[in-house]
Amino acid sequence: MELADGYHEQLQRDSQSLCSDQRMDTELVDKLVLQLNRIYPQILSDKEAQRFRNLRVPTTVRLAELLVHLQGKGEEACHEFYRGLHIHAEDIYFSLPTRVRRREAADPIWTNTGAGRRERYVLNGRGSLFFLSCFSLAVGLAMLYYCGEVKAMKGPGSLLQYSALRLSRGASDVLISYADDGARKI
Incomplete structure (x- = not known):
């Protein structure tokens, strides 16, 4: 993966991971839809937001349809989805495959891992x-x-x-x- 990939390509790669992630629950999907609708109505109109917030449709189906819809809207829509995900669910955002690969590519010798950070702050081994x-x-x-x-x-x-x-x-x-x-x- 190149670091210069756009948000559209990243969303295509992350779609399967997002749809299979159990942390992407109804509440989080609703927050993302509402943010896209309220802040960026050109990305998600009121009618589209109602469709993606329909509770009669399973969350995984709504999320998959939302991701396909955003990919169809273009680069800016995908970027705003990632921004919303970063705001509302940082743990999910940083665990996405494209984010993990980007961190590994930026830090090839693994100095930025959790073990490295933990080891740096340990003053003594006594606990x-x-x-x-x-x-x-x-x-x-x-x-x-x-x-x-x-x-x-x-x-x-x-x-x-x-x-x-x-x-x-x-x-x-x-x-x-x-x-x-x-x-x-x-």
């Missing part, structure tokens, strides 16, 4: 639980530092000593000494 525990420890220490005097809290000594049980040796020593100093001041 979210490690981050959450470090963050909780930092918040706890910040609260101890910024909450003021120990006497402002009611009996924090035993609480601090019990919370130091699962920490490393250095961190637990700091918490226990802070609790002992606070108990002496009270």
Whole structure:
């Protein structure tokens, strides 16, 4: 596939995929028809829009007829259909065969894949639980530092000593000494 293909050719290639996609439900087809009718009445007149929104006809049949109709209208109609699909259903739009081929052609060494992006943002391999525990420890220490005097809290000594049980040796020593100093001041 050449990158210079027009929207008409792309719609011809994508028609089968669009008609077989289960995500192209009645609501989405109606949104696309309404957008084409309201914004571009020269592409889809009121009478044509009513025909493509007829609920007595199965959605797949209506969608297939709409795609054939748009292809008959020309390049601009196909382009506006893709714009509407991009607005209302981005996931479907980016999963179309012509879009996938276009991304692969633009990025032949696959640096733009999901795995590549995910790998780029991973800071460590320990996971979210490690981050959450470090963050909780930092918040706890910040609260101890910024909450003021120990006497402002009611009996924090035993609480601090019990919370130091699962920490490393250095961190637990700091918490226990802070609790002992606070108990002496009270």
